Amino acid sequence: MHELSIATSIVEAVTETAAAYPGAHVKEVRLRLGALASVVEDSLRFCWDLAIEDTPLAGAALTVVTLPVVVHCDACNADSELDGVQSFRCSRCGELASDLRQGRELEIESIEIEEPESAVEQPAQEK
């Protein structure tokens, strides 16, 4: 199940970023996922819940932004979005277009971090 290793590596990357904000809580991670990234979204979501357990990301939501496949057609000299991944043909002229411009993405788009409610500079002192 390679979705688990993907989820784990996302969690590691976000943990590293979130380390700059001590005490902050990661609320949401937005992921850009190309249609050709060969990642099953349902499976990734399932693995996400496992991967965030006992990490600073526990409870964080995973939002997946799916990107369609875009190819560049030399005949039209334009990019065109494919309806599916079965045929790599320009949607304008039908020419075979193998110049892939989008569709293999697997990257973190943004991370939403919630700062702790109490001010960091004034820790509560019990005395």
Ligand SMILES: [Zn+2]
């Ligand atoms: Zn074309």
